[in-house]
Amino acid sequence: MDTLKVDLGNDLSYNVHIGELGNIDFSNRKVAIITNPKVCGLHITKLTNKLKASDVFIISIKDGEQYKNIDTVNEILNNLFNHKLDRKSVLISLGGGVVGDICGFVAGIYQRGIDFINIPTTLLSQVDASVGGKTGINNSYGKNLIGLFNQPKAVHIDTIFLSTLASREYNAGMAEIIKMAVAFDLEFFNWLQSNTINNDENLKKAIKKSIELKIKIVQEDEKEMGVRAKLNYGHTFCHIVEMMSNYTTYLHGEAVSIGIIMANTLALDIGLITQNEFNQILSLLKMYDLPTKYYIKDIDSFYDKFFLDKKSMQGKISFILPINIGNSTIKDDITKQQIQKSLLRYNDYANNIN
């Protein structure tokens, strides 16, 4: 068992446990497990066998990014009130990023805040979403536009949950791992190029490395006043792709992969990365069968949506772009002309059948 501490310098600090799920003791407290039907069917007993609580309720929500909305929040809240959960009660998220994001948000607003812990069951949520306290939901204006910074009390990461993952979901998780390597760690990127993550040892190593990188950033800038925005590399584009496809076409990690190549096209155009680096990153995404092509039908409308991004402030759009590989920067001074030119260049790529 590896234990990594997210040290926020106050009583909101917590541990991320990587290894076989141990006993979880909430004696004398009510617990509601937020999950979805598929994860519930596959894994709920793994959790309930380890869980001690005065009462345990299971709230199963519809699976999919399109249900990460206010209606599902209301549905969960009503369930919690019906089960008379109180301020000492605890929520547990058992599922992927959707379940985790919505569980953390509900825990933050139920009776002005109750405790929650995350047990992520997808690779994507294990390496990224479950750590760092970003919670939230989507609305018609965009992704994660309503939410809270709300830290869990603990995160438990057990790769046993990944054994039932479809390869498409598995690959989607790889996109966030690759994102982390490109933005922050050349050595990790090189390792990913020469190692496939198809055995438990390599898998654990990649998960642990990604979480370590994420923790470092979150500790430095919990509320995303600066450097934390770099974790959003690829996401400025990704969120628009997800919204324009109604959150139904791509898994989040797949849209991240598309977003990375969109960002990289811009980075290449303004000289932050070389064509060789562009190709290396593309190859690594393709190694995991990740999509990278999304034809932008209306460049103007796509451009306008950047202003709804949470990083856009005072009329300026911020992009997170790689500097070579292993480094990244926040740019808010790229002209509209340059951005649109790069989107057109990306479209050329997306149109190319090779």
Next chain:
Amino acid sequence: MDTLKVDLGNDLSYNVHIGELGNIDFSNRKVAIITNPKVCGLHITKLTNKLKASDVFIISIKDGEQYKNIDTVNEILNNLFNHKLDRKSVLISLGGGVVGDICGFVAGIYQRGIDFINIPTTLLSQVDASVGGKTGINNSYGKNLIGLFNQPKAVHIDTIFLSTLASREYNAGMAEIIKMAVAFDLEFFNWLQSNTINNDENLKKAIKKSIELKIKIVQEDEKEMGVRAKLNYGHTFCHIVEMMSNYTTYLHGEAVSIGIIMANTLALDIGLITQNEFNQILSLLKMYDLPTKYYIKDIDSFYDKFFLDKKSMQGKISFILPINIGNSTIKDDITKQQIQKSLLRYNDYANNIN
């Protein structure tokens, strides 16, 4: 101008300014003012004349506790997205407790949190709701059951706004002032008995004293782990009365007045206050024409609703009860039999036409 600091020991600390509204400088930031039609008509120019911002939008919501709900939250959020407010934008609440509670909640969840300040325009919100960071909305399960602890960046209290207040609203504010005196400060209670708050000097003195008492408690226990619950004296009952009358019959302060007498009946029955103290508190509430009688039609159903109170935990109901005058306690060990007996005794009082 008096400035009181709410010192939370971290960067969430803020000032409460009591006196004529001064300049408010948010240069280069967008500001949305959350208000209601009546307050907007009477007072908006007092604020906009003092306000410097890159853009100012006014969002006017329906007036009344029954609109402090998720639908109004969504309406405001959509407005903010339409106006493209960003993370550096600011919300200003200009209104009473409803406007303030909902504004603070929306500010907390919009793009994972933006700044807000409170400019309370009712006596009730000036002496209580605008300070301390409790924000939230009601749902069908009860009052303020969804919300956040979210501190404003500043509170501006100017009694000029009270000059247009209907006497009924004015008196409702007195209920919270009286609550504060009974629960925490005998000297203040004695002063209230011998001074009417019908001149600006006494009014300011009562407001300042109430805020000072509140700040002291909030500094000690921001998240209501203990002593802060005492600010809820009268409110355990009050919230049920408000919910059972669909938030339409009583102003919040009027329901507080009823709740105080319900709590005091219980306190009298178990020997925490004397009949003389009961009568003194009752007389002070009556001095401001506050209602104190509400006939409970179904004692069992009223009793069951205590379990939805946020202070109820692990199956135990908590009551805040006065100890004599100027002191109070949190009791969670009163038997169901005793509680129901006191509710019946209260009904005898409520039935009595005197």
